[in-house]
Amino acid sequence: MSDPAPAAVNPTAVAMLDGLTPEQQAAVCHGYGPLLVFAGPGAGKTNTLTRRIGWLRAHGVPAHEILAVTFTVAAAGEMRLRLIQLLGEEAVRGLTVATFHSICARILREHASLFGRTGEYTIYDQAEIKKVIDHVLSDAERTAIQHQLATYGQAPAKEVLTQISLAKNRLWTPDILEAHSSHPLGPLIAAVWREVDEELRHSNAFDFDDLLLCAVRLLADHPAIGQQHSARWPWLLVDEFQDTNYAQMALVQLLAGPNGNVTVVGDDDQVLYRFRGAEPDNILRFGQAFPSAVSVTLGRNFRSHREIVEVSSRAIAHNRTRVPKELVAHRGDGGFVGCYGFRNDHEEAEWMTRQIANALAAGISPREIMVIARTAYATTRLQQSLAAHNIPHRVLGSLGLYERKEVKDAVAYLALLANPCDAQAFRRAVSTPRRGVGAATANRLIAAARDRDGDLIAACAGDVAIRGLPRPTRAALAQFAAQLQAIRGDLQAGRSIGHIVSSTLMMDGGIVGHFEGIVDSDTATNEERRDAERVLEDLRTLASAAADYHDTEGDSASLVGFLEHAALTHAQELDGEDERITISTIHRSKGTEAELVFVLGCEEGLLPSWRVLQDGDEHGLEEERRLFYVAATRAKNRLIFTAVANRNDRATDGGSRFLAEAGLQRA
Numbered sequence: 002m003s004d005p006a007p008a009a010v011n012p013t014a015v016a017m018l019d020g021l022t023p024e025q026q027a028a029v030c031h032g033y034g035p036l037l038v039f040a041g042p043g044a045g046k047t048n049t050l051t052r053r054i055g056w057l058r059a060h061g062v063p064a065h066e067i068l069a070v071t072f073t074v075a076a077a078g079e080m081r082l083r084l085i086q087l088l089g090e091e092a093v094r095g096l097t098v099a100t101f102h103s104i105c106a107r108i109l110r111e112h113a114s115l116f117g118r119t120g121e122y123t124i125y126d127q128a129e130i131k132k133v134i135d136h137v138l139s140d141a142e143r144t145a146i147q148h149q150l151a152t153y154g155q156a157p158a159k160e161v162l163t164q165i166s167l168a169k170n171r172l173w174t175p176d177i178l179e180a181h182s183s184h185p186l187g188p189l190i191a192a193v194w195r196e197v198d199e200e201l202r203h204s205n206a207f208d209f210d211d212l213l214l215c216a217v218r219l220l221a222d223h224p225a226i227g228q229q230h231s232a233r234w235p236w237l238l239v240d241e242f243q244d245t246n247y248a249q250m251a252l253v254q255l256l257a258g259p260n261g262n263v264t265v266v267g268d269d270d271q272v273l274y275r276f277r278g279a280e281p282d283n284i285l286r287f288g289q290a291f292p293s294a295v296s297v298t299l300g301r302n303f304r305s306h307r308e309i310v311e312v313s314s315r316a317i318a319h320n321r322t323r324v325p326k327e328l329v330a331h332r333g334d335g336g337f338v339g340c341y342g343f344r345n346d347h348e349e350a351e352w353m354t355r356q357i358a359n360a361l362a363a364g365i366s367p368r369e370i371m372v373i374a375r376t377a378y379a380t381t382r383l384q385q386s387l388a389a390h391n392i393p394h395r396v397l398g399s400l401g402l403y404e405r406k407e408v409k410d411a412v413a414y415l416a417l418l419a420n421p422c423d424a425q426a427f428r429r430a431v432s433t434p435r436r437g438v439g440a441a442t443a444n445r446l447i448a449a450a451r452d453r454d455g456d457l458i459a460a461c462a463g464d465v466a467i468r469g470l471p472r473p474t475r476a477a478l479a480q481f482a483a484q485l486q487a488i489r490g491d492l493q494a495g496r497s498i499g500h501i502v503s504s505t506l507m508m509d510g511g512i513v514g515h516f517e518g519i520v521d522s523d524t525a526t527n528e529e530r531r532d533a534e535r536v537l538e539d540l541r542t543l544a545s546a547a548a549d550y551h552d553t554e555g556d557s558a559s560l561v562g563f564l565e566h567a568a569l570t571h572a573q574e575l576d577g578e579d580e581r582i583t584i585s586t587i588h589r590s591k592g593t594e595a596e597l598v599f600v601l602g603c604e605e606g607l608l609p610s611w612r613v614l615q616d617g618d619e620h621g622l623e624e625e626r627r628l629f630y631v632a633a634t635r636a637k638n639r640l641i642f643t644a645v646a647n648r649n650d651r652a653t654d655g656g657s658r659f660l661a662e663a664g665l666q667r668a
Contacts, residue, residue, distance in 0.1 A: 119420075123207075149192045164182070210248075270627055306334060488508075602648065625659075
């Protein structure tokens with residue numbers, strides 16, 4: 002890009018600045034080099050980012066040279082939609098808007114052989130990795146692991162997974178974990194990690210954390226490849242930068258270089274994911290990583306009235322590890338902040354239900370009413386009360402399509418088609434519905450396949466692999482293999498992804514036939530039939546999703562691409578068209594807003610959590626305060642805090658200290 006032309010002679014550039022504050026204009030018009038934008042809640046960060054992209058396009062930057070990175074698929078979709086509305090579809094074509102994991106998956110597919118995989122690798126989610134860890138821990142043949150268990154004691158798979166995930170996000174190796182981890186089971190966890198890595202390599206798979214870890218290693222260890230991808234996207238923009246972990250920060254540095262054209266937007270007061278590896282220092286030390294960086298603060302809140310902004314600002318000011326900033330309420334006076342105490346959570350729920358009913362009767366849209374709590378269980382009484390009064394509501398965190406068991410079962414069939422070495426997909430598919438194949442038989446088939454070319458579909462049809470199994474099991478495996486081989490032939494012949502998915506779902510002896518049998522059964526209960534009908538509807542939705550994917554991607558559509566889309570789609574994303582009251586945890590509420598917001602359960606031991614108070618962790622307490630801040634800043638017009646003396650039949654420790662810090666009387 003040449004030096005930006007004066008806005009006066011560039012009408013498109015002028016349009017990008019229309020209606021922006023001076024601070025937003027400074028961020029949008031920034032030229033070359035690193036830019037850090039501090040954007041508080043309601044400060045218009047997404048608008049600023051999209052306008053900056055529009056500014057770059059107006060000054061001749063080709064769309065294919067711009068990469069915008071978000072944390073969720075929903076955020077990426079929203080940004081792309083805004084860009085199309087702002088610039089038009091033609092100007093956006095070729096521009097990459099994607100999540101961190103999606104970008105890493107794309108990079109790794111081009112260089113998978115360097116990690117002992119092929120470009121058809123599959124991506125394991127946490128549930129699948131936990132199953133691999135369970136298998137490693139329980140496999141008597143893995144004598145080294147059994148020796149470690151005898152030495153260090155039993156290790157829950159969930160804890161092992163958590164520690165490995167955190168280590169990967171720090172860019173550690175098993176050797177580093179073994180040498181430096183303070184965890185009492187460090188050597189055992191490192192040993193399990195090595196075995197899991199080997200299992201994933203055999204299965205031609207990565208897990209989510211591997212996508213980041215391996216992409217960073219690829220770009221760092223192979224300078225020519227790193228330069229290729231850095232040159233691919235000379236203009237890099239990153240949203241929600243405060244939530245980046247060490248690996249994501251390293252990726253940004255590798256793609257941008259120390260003086261690259263990188264714009265990051267974030268707010269150190271909204272760091273909520275330290276438990277997932279988020280590094281608050283990434284945003285605070287951005288200037289050290291990018292010495293020539295320019296900083297801009299968006300200090301105007303367009304969402305909330307002054308009363309709400311002041312309450313939340315007073316509370317967050319008690320955090321020491323932050324950049325001081327002053328938010329100005331653009332909407333001025335007119336808000337309401339209240340704090341109410343109750344004897345118990347029954348009274349709290351009944352009172353809140355009445356308030357919600359009154360708000361609905363006064364004409365407030367259900368979409369503009371939100372109840373937020375530190376933990377989901379704290380909202381149980383309210384959910385019961387709303388249901389008793391026939392007030393429709395949704396609870397953020399219910400399973401989405403790709404998280405539902407039966408859909409994951411169906412996706413396992415597709416993963417096996419795309420990657421016949423995938424042992425986890427094989428275990429799931431071959432046992433759903435049951436074909437007389439237990440864990441021992443599945444392990445026997447996997448071992449037989451790995452002695453040859455690793456093809457698990459072929460192993461099911463091989464005489465040697467299935468010799469000695471009962472005749473019905475051999476017949477079921479042969480049918481399973483024959484049908485998958487036929488569908489694989491259709492895939493190789495170029496049939497559409499919609500056709501491939503539908504054919505897989507409709508296999509004889511497969512998933513759809515199994516649940517149709519339950520619906521038609523004379524012995525099934527009404528509840529079993531209803532559940533089967535729900536599953537069939539989910540499977541129809543999966544088939545429709547595959548057809549939509551094919552329509553969107555056109556000639557570039559592939560089964561591997563659809564599986565990656567499914568794996569990287571966040572199932573619990575918000576549905577902006579849902580006409581119900583929203584109940585949410587604070588973590589899940591991030592990025593949302595409503596006219597009327599209730600922050601339920603503002604009690605010592607709940608917000609802040611008892612664990613943080615027990616540990617005396619100052620950093621943990623600051624994160625709890627950030628949770629309070631995020632919850633409060635969801636409100637546009639009315640903000641109500643509640644606390645009880647007795648919750649779930651147990652005495653609480655009274656109102657939260659954060660209420661007093663915010664200038665409110667403790668409930």
